Amino acid sequence: MDCSTDFEASVKSAFGALMAATKAAARLPNDISFHRTLDEDIDARLDRTGQRTLALANTLWTKARSDPSLGEIESTDDIALRTSSGQWEAAPGFRAVVEAVDTLLEKIDVGLDEVLRRPAHRLRAAVGTQSAPMVTSVAAAGGRTTDLKLVHASSVPRPQVAFKDVVDNSVSTPFVWKIREKPNALVPLDYGLPGATVAGTALGAHLASLGIGSHTPRGSGASSPRNDADEPALFDLPHPYAYEIKHQPPPAQLFVEQAPQEPKDWDETPFAFVDTPAQLIEMVEHLEGAAEVAIDLEHHNYRSYHGFTCLVQISSRTRDFVVDALALRSELHQLNRITTDPRVVKVLHGAESDIVWLQRDFGVYVVGMFDTYHASHVLNMGHHSLAHLLKEYCAFDADKKYQLADWRIRPVPAEMLHYARADTHFLLYIYDRMRNEILQRGRELVGQDVGTPGAAHFGRLAGMDVVAAATQPLELTLQRSATTAMNRFVKESYDADHGLGSGGWAALLRKWRHPFSPVQMAVLRALHQWRDTCAREEDESTRYVLPNHMLYALADRMPTEPAALLAACQPTPPLLRLYASDVARLVVQAKTRAEERMAEFRGVIEDVHSEVRPMPPVHTRFNEPMDAADDEGPATDVADVLTPELMSAAAVLMSPGAALFGRLDARPQQESEAMRRAREIRSNLVLTVVVPSAVLTGAEDMEVDAPAAPVAAKRPHAAATAAAPANQPVVLSETYAKYQPEQAPKQPKRQKTSDLDNLPTISLGDISSS
Ligand code: AMP
Ligand code: MN
Ligand code: ZN
Numbered sequence: 001m002d003c004s005t006d007f008e009a010s011v012k013s014a015f016g017a018l019m020a021a022t023k024a025a026a027r028l029p030n031d032i033s034f035h036r037t038l039d040e041d042i043d044a045r046l047d048r049t050g051q052r053t054l055a056l057a058n059t060l061w062t063k064a065r066s067d068p069s070l071g072e073i074e075s076t077d078d079i080a081l082r083t084s085s086g087q088w089e090a091a092p093g094f095r096a097v098v099e100a101v102d103t104l105l106e107k108i109d110v111g112l113d114e115v116l117r118r119p120a121h122r123l124r125a126a127v128g129t130q131s132a133p134m135v136t137s138v139a140a141a142g143g144r145t146t147d148l149k150l151v152h153a154s155s156v157p158r159p160q161v162a163f164k165d166v167v168d169n170s171v172s173t174p175f176v177w178k179i180r181e182k183p184n185a186l187v188p189l190d191y192g193l194p195g196a197t198v199a200g201t202a203l204g205a206h207l208a209s210l211g212i213g214s215h216t217p218r219g220s221g222a223s224s225p226r227n228d229a230d231e232p233a234l235f236d237l238p239h240p241y242a243y244e245i246k247h248q249p250p251p252a253q254l255f256v257e258q259a260p261q262e263p264k265d266w267d268e269t270p271f272a273f274v275d276t277p278a279q280l281i282e283m284v285e286h287l288e289g290a291a292e293v294a295i296d297l298e299h300h301n302y303r304s305y306h307g308f309t310c311l312v313q314i315s316s317r318t319r320d321f322v323v324d325a326l327a328l329r330s331e332l333h334q335l336n337r338i339t340t341d342p343r344v345v346k347v348l349h350g351a352e353s354d355i356v357w358l359q360r361d362f363g364v365y366v367v368g369m370f371d372t373y374h375a376s377h378v379l380n381m382g383h384h385s386l387a388h389l390l391k392e393y394c395a396f397d398a399d400k401k402y403q404l405a406d407w408r409i410r411p412v413p414a415e416m417l418h419y420a421r422a423d424t425h426f427l428l429y430i431y432d433r434m435r436n437e438i439l440q441r442g443r444e445l446v447g448q449d450v451g452t453p454g455a456a457h458f459g460r461l462a463g464m465d466v467v468a469a470a471t472q473p474l475e476l477t478l479q480r481s482a483t484t485a486m487n488r489f490v491k492e493s494y495d496a497d498h499g500l501g502s503g504g505w506a507a508l509l510r511k512w513r514h515p516f517s518p519v520q521m522a523v524l525r526a527l528h529q530w531r532d533t534c535a536r537e538e539d540e541s542t543r544y545v546l547p548n549h550m551l552y553a554l555a556d557r558m559p560t561e562p563a564a565l566l567a568a569c570q571p572t573p574p575l576l577r578l579y580a581s582d583v584a585r586l587v588v589q590a591k592t593r594a595e596e597r598m599a600e601f602r603g604v605i606e607d608v609h610s611e612v613r614p615m616p617p618v619h620t621r622f623n624e625p626m627d628a629a630d631d632e633g634p635a636t637d638v639a640d641v642l643t644p645e646l647m648s649a650a651a652v653l654m655s656p657g658a659a660l661f662g663r664l665d666a667r668p669q670q671e672s673e674a675m676r677r678a679r680e681i682r683s684n685l686v687l688t689v690v691v692p693s694a695v696l697t698g699a700e701d702m703e704v705d706a707p708a709a710p711v712a713a714k715r716p717h718a719a720a721t722a723a724a725p726a727n728q729p730v731v732l733s734e735t736y737a738k739y740q741p742e743q744a745p746k747q748p749k750r751q752k753t754s755d756l757d758n759l760p761t762i763s764l765g766d767i768s769s770s
Contacts, residue, residue: 057079169535169537182340183336189240241365241367249342256439280328284335290344294347305539312325315427322420347369379437390422450466505525
């Protein structure tokens, strides 16, 4: 059959063949090697089938692989291995094929996008059908495989498109409270809001959209009304349950030791997957009578800018629930009836994020929380993970291989459901045990002063000299839990000028520790900003749009043609492919502008030098350190002047209109290391950096520090060499170590997500992580 003449028929036939093969494979007996020994014909046919499978896999792999130097998959054992328990396990070749297929699918998607001229994600939501979920190993650096497993599927439909609330990632608008009614309230929803003072402002309009705009502030209370004339910051909305969290007393029985209730047997515990409004109501009614409930969330943030909650797991003493948070997103606010009821203790583990996700996605808040993570700290336990507590108290081995699963997949695969349910099933028993231990510890410590080893912990933390009451450690636990419950969601901001923030370009630069030229820096900043804007608009994560290692490669190579751009990013992220010509144009723009500024920079340097002294030869390297004992000032060596940080800083200085040092001085606590360093040596660099930057930034009237000229005159050599970046070929990396004698170059700090960041994009597929 020719797929170019009858596409539909050929797809049908291919699909039929695939189904037949899948069915046949499923019928293969476990003891296949035994059968092979019995029957020569079976043995031969299996060999042939194996070879054909291998050839097919290699056809896909060799056509789609990004690096042609990678060899073929050599044996079927490299694709899948059967373990002693009879389970199939993916081998590295499997990942290669998955990657190849993903790449092909992405190419198809992008091809269709181009034809239909629609943003990639909307199209995918419309035509994407989810493939069968699969489990693959995560490759760690150096080709090792970790024991982390990813469950993912190709083309998982984007659940966001079905959300009733529109996802708004813009920086310019504040996050809108989802809550409109307030169960279990001590004070009304509009308590502490600025009211009349914000009429006519963006915040006022925002409040009006909630139907609470015309309020006049009440007197003092949990959150005091603002009285300044400025428009209040958009993110200053108070926590709607701040007053309740601070004032609702915990239930009295919490302070009484009780016999721990063993978790109900797994198979005997009634379990429900809740995905209809009726089931949700039934669940909430069941939970309303409970003295305590355990809650946990599963989240997805790879194919979304801010991320979204996919599952909410809840356990009572007798039942386990897993709620489909995608299907019931706009109904889940009903959970507030339980979560804000102080008589029901909410037990969570490490709820820092859960609290934020609950309010962001459902407008759900928690009053009366016991966080077992805080409990583990108060008890001075060595480890604080839920997995550790499960092992310690329940002898249960949590299978963390699903931690990074794609929780959007529906129906949720059985083993993922099992994992999710285990996160809350045992938690109330763990709570019983920990609470008792904390109360016991409190009794033992009463009257002891902080000098006593055990008491020191509680006493110091509670700001007291002696442990005054047996309840003190428990109060400390609850107080810390309450502080966590006070977390508020705020949208990610973006700092183009200084690259501040955890996702900012300054943090990336620190991680890379490789000197970029000012021109490369300009390109990096332009691309970084494009990536953020694109991710917000398409509602994708920045690492889906353009992973860090590709951002780095682009800044390094500065490709100005779409083809070169795509060649530098293999396998190409779909959105980069879609916007390749825009991005290439952006590179050209950033590059040209920066080069123009550098030319001006050079001009100014030359002018200044011709006035101060005759222009010395320009050194592109500086190999003879000047006299180290020279104590006339900090600049004794070009190394002191021309650090990579300074290069970065110099590029920062080129940001349009940056009233450079003045602004830095005004933001001391947000100052980056590069900026600090730049400021430290600024007096020696006024000639080489500040003056030109004033020109570059268009701030010609900027004041120039007086000491500059004498310093430069005294150190013509250093000053001239410092001017070299303007002349491009400064080689920094070779002698990098000596630039920081007291601080040898460190290995980049291993981040929690580093394994993920280093994976090829496509194999990441549709995988959640953070
Ligand atoms: P948990 O509280 O362990 O059930 O985790 C809740 C969510 O946090 C998961 O669904 C993931 O989205 C995210 N998460 C947990 N652990 C990790 C990790 N090690 N790396 C990245 N994301 C994680
Ligand atoms: Mn959790
Ligand atoms: Zn969980």
